[in-house]
Amino acid sequence: MIWRNPQQNLLLEKQLSKELKISEPVASMLVTFGIRNASEGRAFLESKLADLEDPFAITHLKEAAERLIQAINQKENVLIFGDYDVDGVTSAALLVSFLREFGLDPKYVVPFRLQEGYGLSQIAVERALAENPGIDLFISLDCGTNSLKEVQYVREQGIDVTIVDHHQSTETLPEDCVIVNPHVFDKAENPWQSLCTVGLVFKLCHGLLKLLRESEIDKAFDLKLKDYLDFVALGTIADMVPLRGENRILAKQGLSVMSDMKRPGLQALFQVSGISIAQEIKPSDVSFRLGPRINASGRLADAILPINLLLNDNYEESLKLAQQLDAMNKERQAIERTVTEQAISIVEKEGQHTQEAILVYNEDWHFGVVGIVAGRLSRLYHRPTLVLGSECGYAKGSGRSIEGINLVDVLKECDELLHIWGGHPAAIGLSLDPNNLDALYDRFLRTVQAITPEGLPEPSIDIAYWIDVNELTAKLLDELDLLHPFGMDNPEPIFGLKGVTLEKPADVFANKHWRFRLNTDKQGYIGGIAWNMAERIPTLRTPIDMAVRFNWNHWNGKSYPQVELVDWRETDKSP
Secondary structure (H helix, E strand, O other): OEEEOOOOOHHHHHHHHHHHOOOHHHHHHHHHOOOOOHHHHHHHHHOOHHHOOOHHHOOOHHHHHHHHHHHHHOOOOEEEEEOOOHHHHHHHHHHHHHHHOOOOOOEEEOOOHHHHOOOOOHHHHHHHHHHOOOOOEEEEEOOOOOOHHHHHHHHHOOOEEEEEOOOOOOOOOOOOOEEEOHHHHOOOOOOOOOOOHHHHHHHHHHHHHHHHHHOOOHHHHHOOHHHHHHHHHHHHHHOOOOOOHHHHHHHHHHHHHHHOOOOHHHHHHHHHOOOOOOOOOOHHHHHHHHHHHHHHHHHHOOOHHHHHHHHOOOHHHHHHHHHHHHHHHHHHHHHHHHHHHHHHHHHHHHOHHHOOOEEEEOOOOOHHHHHHHHHHHHHHHOOOEEEEEEEOOEEEEEEEOOOOOOHHHHHHOOHHHOOEEEEOOOEEEEEEOHHHHHHHHHHHHHHHHHHOOOOOOOOEEEOOEEOOHHHOOHHHHHHHHHHOOOEOOEOOOOEEEEEEOOOOOOEEEOOOEEEEEEEOOOOOEEEEEEOOOOOOOOOOOOOEEEEEEEEEEEEOOEEEEEEEEEEEEEOOOOO
16 A cells, blocks of 8 residues: 655745644645645635635525525425435425425425436426425436436426436436526535535535525524534535535534434434434545445435425434434445455456456345445445446446545546436446447446556545654644534545554453553653554554544543554665
8 A cells, every 4th residue: 555745845844844833744744735825824724604715606506595485475385305315305405495485385206217218307396296296496416417308398387496416417407497406507616616515505404594584584594504504514424515605604613513412303313323412523424324324215215305304393203213224234335345345256256356446236236225236235345336236127336446546537438338328527327228238338448547557546545644643632623523524525634654653462252352551751652543454564663654544432431632543564674
């Protein structure tokens, strides 16, 4: 594994450290993030809502807000169509909740993933309109950008269409509708460019509120937009969009709102997820506890359940819904383990782990877990990976990538072999005729090989800062809290420790992990843990370099600084 050192600017680091009253390790990380002066550094650390840009700077957002004003004034029938992942679910819950405050009673629909596929499919649209006759305004959230025929169908029914989406365009854009999608219309350098759909819906609500206040609507002055940021943080972190620019502001402020636990639906979800009311909510809680439970419903059944949960004002009813989600998540985990084992067996048997790309297919695999399995294989073998099951006669699945491989660019070269596809550079969904699978793998592999002529990029670690073990203190941890929330493009820092030694034998537990201690001058020692590294334990008293994360270990009501080992190597003794 390659260890990459930080690009340092010692003069700027010292300047930021002095002016912002922060340590040099934290100042160094700000420089790495592209911070050029104290003003930018202060804005990054504080992440104030006041720093959000005017929502109407987003192309077509004002048109979308004005169409909602018409719906409110004329008490129209509104149908909200949200996709089934956490971003789609929270987007729908946010907009439904907000519009209810102004007298509307929006209907909401989510596609049945196993029967209708993902996004704005024709079968899902027909069902949505059949179940909700008399619709005046159809709002598609987290899908629709690549749904030309489906949008045309809705328009032919005499229904207006608004699309709020963040997926890149792979086809001709739908016509005769309002589309809010920065990836299609706005410049890449805009601070809102990487917002996922729930962030865009929040901006739409902001714009709507501005227009209503201009019209002197009393209710508009009573509402606090900040109260909806728990939805935004949940969807933003779970969708793994870059936590920079406006995403960082919304996620940071939203986690604070979420920690207040005022929403009964979220309280119930916290309880079944094992999150204490007393603890501060962190991005890892969203990624590994809350998000998977919300996703489980869409993967195995009906994603309308988590929307009902988030909108429910009754705690007892919410708890029953949350328990259903928890049970589904356990079922999903069991299915996922089985599919992962079978997929690994295919990869090893066919020798795909020696190629530059992986594609595995089994018609019996549950379509709801193939994305998770693709992510596992991609990380395990460090290769772009497609995992597909079968549905309605099509091979359908998901792809996950590695750093340096843009799946959207790769799949564009495979477009003629695919039925439908779409997504992000790191994650896509696709379907195709099973007869095209061999041709797809050949094209997929050759395209990846063409863009990596010198071979796939090696797995790497970015060292945020080379630090002395004596600097690993509680004070530094408090400062690191200023950099939260960690996530995409704002990763939890990995510190480098040079020439440390283990003076006592490692404590192996569960046959997979080990604990250790590092001696310090003032604290005596700092504890450490190495997950899944029992086969790699360094020799006692041999100087090694460690790459570690530094965080709190909460145990028995107390908190202790602790390092988590990411990798180690023998110290280079050459002059």
